[in-house]
Amino acid sequence: MLTKKGKYGLKAMVHLAAREPGEPSLVSEIAEANNIPKKFLDTILGELRNAGFVNSKKGKGGGYTLARSAHLIRVGHIIRILDGPLAPIQCASKTSYRRCDDCTDERHCGVRILMLEAREALATVLDNRTLAEMRAAAQDDELILSYVI
Amino acid sequence: MLTKKGKYGLKAMVHLAAREPGEPSLVSEIAEANNIPKKFLDTILGELRNAGFVNSKKGKGGGYTLARSAHLIRVGHIIRILDGPLAPIQCASKTSYRRCDDCTDERHCGVRILMLEAREALATVLDNRTLAEMRAAAQDDELILSYVI
């Protein structure tokens, strides 16, 4: 599940990607534009900053900007920071693997094999889409149709 | 995330699929073999029974059996019963759609478009794998290698 934290974070990143690079956006501005509780977004952007996805500047004229070009930011990375590993189960995660206590033979565990496949499918989508592509898809009407059909 | 409920349920179903059709398995037997808390598995199998995936028989000689052949049971369906919709976010779900309160224009929402894709990828994997295939993959060594590589 994508939590609200992840959802809000993604929306905020899209918002930032829509800006001229270097033009900072205020938290309050992003919050209002996307119907996100301001204080909540505050902490979310803090995490994104600690993770190096955005830069921030305090005081008057401050705000948040993308740390890199939107073409270089993969959506999967953002989600991992905010919501944790993509894999549906820990034993199938590549970035933060952990063994299952209840499974004796991991290599013959049907659940794990299935979830490895699921994780792969998910990662293929999320790690190949960049923030720029995500924003483009949201603006372009034709692209939307191709998804819906 | 696949919860423990989903995981235990899948493991139990695999266990049942390994039986001769018609041979019932006891809850206690499945629980022991897979290191699942018996009482928890009890309720899980109850839900699977209400959903029509397994049949049950009380009393001596009773237990659980698959309601249909393992070839006809899709893994995605089991997960949906136990853990809810596959889609990472409600507005991207086909089986239990719900609108997002905070998004004004759903058709131009980048998050939703992305998650539609993610849901599709996940469903392609989980709705095409049957219980029988899952069990086979767990037994067969060669198949495992092809996944790992």
Place this chain on the structure above:
DNA sequence: CCCCATCCTCACGATTCAATAGGAATTGCT
């Protein structure tokens, strides 16, 4: 009638999620 095993409902502690509160720190402007 007596086992046996499923069935049902409730209840609990722990964890996570979503949001809020309150203020400290930093920057720009005058």
Place this chain on the structure above:
DNA sequence: AGCAATTCCTATTGAATCGTGAGGATGGGG
């Protein structure tokens, strides 16, 4: 220096969900 704007930090709260356990009701087999 002083003020206003804005990020930054930490803690707390309330609600929901998760994982599990207790106790007993129900019903079939012999």
